[in-house]
Amino acid sequence: MTAPVQTPAPVTDRAQAERLDFGRPTRVLRSRRGRFSARLDVRAAVVTLVLVLLAAAVGVVALGVGDYAVAVPDVLRALTGEASDVVRMVVVEWRLPRVLLAILLGGALGMSGAIFQSLTRNPLGSPDIIGFNTGAYTGALVVILVLGGSYGAVAAGAMIGGLTTAGIVYLLAYKNGVQGFRLIIVGIAISAMLASVNTWLILKAELSRAMAAATWGAGSLNGLSWTQVLPVVLILAVLVPPLFLLGRRMNVLEMGDDAAQALGVRSERTRLSLVVVGVALTALVTAAAGPIAFISLAAPQLARRLTRGATVGLASSAAMGAALLAASDLVAQRAFAPTQLPVGVVTVSIGGCYLVWLLAREARRQ
Amino acid sequence: MTATTHPVTTTPAEADAPAASPAVGQGAPPQAAPAAPGEPRLRAEGLSIGYHERIVSQGLDVAIPDRSFTVIVGPNACGKSTLLRALSRLLTPSAGQVVLDGKTITSYKAKEVARRLGLLPQTSIAPDGITVADLVARGRYPHQKLLRQWSRDDEDAVVRALAATQVTPLSARPVDELSGGQRQRVWVSMVLAQETELLLLDEPTTFLDIAHQIELLELFGDLNREGRTLVAVLHDLNHACRYATHLVAMKDGAVVAQGAPGEIVTAELVEEVFGLRCTIIDDPVTGTPLVIPLGRRG
Numbered sequence: 001m002t003a004p005v006q007t008p009a010p011v012t013d014r015a016q017a018e019r020l021d022f023g024r025p026t027r028v029l030r031s032r033r034g035r036f037s038a039r040l041d042v043r044a045a046v047v048t049l050v051l052v053l054l055a056a057a058v059g060v061v062a063l064g065v066g067d068y069a070v071a072v073p074d075v076l077r078a079l080t081g082e083a084s085d086v087v088r089m090v091v092v093e094w095r096l097p098r099v100l101l102a103i104l105l106g107g108a109l110g111m112s113g114a115i116f117q118s119l120t121r122n123p124l125g126s127p128d129i130i131g132f133n134t135g136a137y138t139g140a141l142v143v144i145l146v147l148g149g150s151y152g153a154v155a156a157g158a159m160i161g162g163l164t165t166a167g168i169v170y171l172l173a174y175k176n177g178v179q180g181f182r183l184i185i186v187g188i189a190i191s192a193m194l195a196s197v198n199t200w201l202i203l204k205a206e207l208s209r210a211m212a213a214a215t216w217g218a219g220s221l222n223g224l225s226w227t228q229v230l231p232v233v234l235i236l237a238v239l240v241p242p243l244f245l246l247g248r249r250m251n252v253l254e255m256g257d258d259a260a261q262a263l264g265v266r267s268e269r270t271r272l273s274l275v276v277v278g279v280a281l282t283a284l285v286t287a288a289a290g291p292i293a294f295i296s297l298a299a300p301q302l303a304r305r306l307t308r309g310a311t312v313g314l315a316s317s318a319a320m321g322a323a324l325l326a327a328s329d330l331v332a333q334r335a336f337a338p339t340q341l342p343v344g345v346v347t348v349s350i351g352g353c354y355l356v357w358l359l360a361r362e363a364r365r366q
Numbered sequence: 367m368t369a370t371t372h373p374v375t376t377t378p379a380e381a382d383a384p385a386a387s388p389a390v391g392q393g394a395p396p397q398a399a400p401a402a403p404g405e406p407r408l409r410a411e412g413l414s415i416g417y418h419e420r421i422v423s424q425g426l427d428v429a430i431p432d433r434s435f436t437v438i439v440g441p442n443a444c445g446k447s448t449l450l451r452a453l454s455r456l457l458t459p460s461a462g463q464v465v466l467d468g469k470t471i472t473s474y475k476a477k478e479v480a481r482r483l484g485l486l487p488q489t490s491i492a493p494d495g496i497t498v499a500d501l502v503a504r505g506r507y508p509h510q511k512l513l514r515q516w517s518r519d520d521e522d523a524v525v526r527a528l529a530a531t532q533v534t535p536l537s538a539r540p541v542d543e544l545s546g547g548q549r550q551r552v553w554v555s556m557v558l559a560q561e562t563e564l565l566l567l568d569e570p571t572t573f574l575d576i577a578h579q580i581e582l583l584e585l586f587g588d589l590n591r592e593g594r595t596l597v598a599v600l601h602d603l604n605h606a607c608r609y610a611t612h613l614v615a616m617k618d619g620a621v622v623a624q625g626a627p628g629e630i631v632t633a634e635l636v637e638e639v640f641g642l643r644c645t646i647i648d649d650p651v652t653g654t655p656l657v658i659p660l661g662r663r664g
Contacts, residue, residue, distance in 0.1 A: 019521070019525055020499055020521060020524060020525060020528075020537065021499060021537045021538040022497055022499045022500050022503075022537070022538065023497035023498075023499065023500070023537070023538030023539065023540070024497065024500075028516055028521070029516075030516070030517070030518075034514070034517055034518060035513065035514065036513050036514065037513075037514050037515060037516045037517045037518075037520075038515045038516055039503075039515060039516035121491065121493075245512065248507070248510075248515075251504070252504060252507050254491065254493050255490050255491050255492070255493070255504065256487065256489060256490045256491045258456055258485070258487030258488070258489065258490065259487050259490040259491070261454075261455070261456055261476070261485075262454060262456070262480065262484065262485035262486075262487060262557075263480050263504070263505070263507045263508055263560070264475075264476040264477035264478070264479060264480030264481075264507065264508040265476065265507070266476050308495070309495075310493040310494055310495045310496035310497075310500065311493045311494075311496070
């Protein structure tokens, strides 16, 4: 390594990058005038790219399989509008919205999980810890069992239930700002209470409605169509750009509140913004498909194992979430065909295996 | 507590005050324009601070001399760390204000303060497995923009900060594999990468063995001689006497004495502030005051 350079000679970017050893492959990108510059972690970028391609590949497979099988070349032709009307109908009208939603919602869950794991500095952090999903289920149950609502009404009920619960947990955990650990403890307590309420509601209900409620509670992409794709895309377009602006502050916040404030990050305001975006992302998924469990818990940590990064990354978590949910939904559709499983059943199974692995690993480490 | 209670002097943000732009130069530490000749860049005016209902300090006036190595000493719970937290706007005073470069510190944008004033907090968390260079690079956050996330200035500052704290050979190593002394130097390196002329250090030597304490204090001395203003909270009175150019002695939330260690440190002062009977001799190495406790034998 070189000594401090008093008058840096005009050197190329590659030579500049070599002056500093980050301990990982790093590329420095700079425009000629220096108005744009960025530091790229090569491994994280490659992992993210591979996961995106994987999600797309799973999507193409999912578009082809089913009662009316379509070969991969025909799927691609249908996507570019060159296939026959029947094939186009099956692939684009019937199957594409579901595949797109699996990828988009999986990505949303991955980002949401990354936010909460970063905020709590805990690999078990997820939007569930602030009681969102349990509260959303309570809201949906009330609508299904008491009011007997439509798809839209159930989604609205879930929203109200989830947001109210998240708000209550945040306020109860608030004491001169919110610390990650208090958030987890309060979240667990409120979730446990609401879970009993949910069980009681289902037990009181008549059988057919209880079955419908339980199906919603598992989280499923069955029967989703283009009607649901546009609102999801619009909401993501609103949420994701600000999230990536917040992402750098999120990394600084991981060093503790004092260190973050010293570097010019208003920690409480940043934390609240991140909680709002994280809850909104989960809320979007719950409204569209019900509470799909475990993707937000597992995706950020699995992605982190692959990138070998110090912290969870938003982009890699999103890509991992998309690939996981797309693959889970393919399994849910085909494993017991023609019976369609709710995708939540598959993600719970995957998540269970992941939790066992994580706990075994942590136990060995200690 | 001090007897006098100062009136609340929260001046409104002076919008037209000259904005001293920190020129982040190549090589030398940044030279920010002083607010006015003779007026220290950082001072507390009539500061009342506390946690919840408990008031730690009331009507505190402290000025940090420019280019000094100011050390705040005092017994446990005397309010020295609280004062440092208020000076670095980690704590909002209930009355009074902290003035930075002629303006009340709360009127600045958070990043703007971070470009003028660096802080080494008592506890910081290094994310699992983060490498030294990556952590030190985070000190550049207040200088970075959305489209300019890793400029040449950023890189030069990190290279210099790593070298100044002699952690360049460790730059690719994960922080959690380092020893306590190395880790603390890495954190100092991160604050140096921030390239601020003012540097606040909250108990920087706690939990280090004696050799690493001295090594770190020597580094702070060097930084001070290079032109930076340092404010540190230290526990060891003898370290404070040796390295400080300006000493602030606090007791019960009030400043009891301040000035050059050689001028203010007497047996009477130490007894008043710490309740410790002692004798003061000249440090055989530096000539600064050396506090020898008498204990029961004296």
